[in-house]
Amino acid sequence: MRGAKDSAATLLLAPEHLYTVAEIAAVLRVCDATVYKLCASGRLGFGVGPDAVRVPAGALRLFMAQRR
Numbered sequence: 001m002r003g004a005k006d007s008a009a010t011l012l013l014a015p016e017h018l019y020t021v022a023e024i025a026a027v028l029r030v031c032d033a034t035v036y037k038l039c040a041s042g043r044l045g046f047g048v049g050p051d052a053v054r055v056p057a058g059a060l061r062l063f064m065a066q067r068r
Contacts, residue, residue, distance in 0.1 A: 018047070018054035027060065038063070 019027075021035045024044070028035070036053070038044035045059030 017057050018049075019057065019060060021053055021055075024055050024060060028064075 021032050024035045025032050035044070035055075039046040039053060039055070044055060044063045046053050046055045048054070
């Protein structure tokens, strides 16, 4: 089984992928509610699909770069 760091690295390498709230929560090691709050506050860019919130890979990379 792969470790959390491997999973996060794999997610960040897919340039055009749209991530689910659960995937973003796993990468950031926070709960789903925190991801929704980050999106609602404008700190994490997102799009709303027909049935769910999706976060583009670029928005995740930008958010993580700003946190450093």
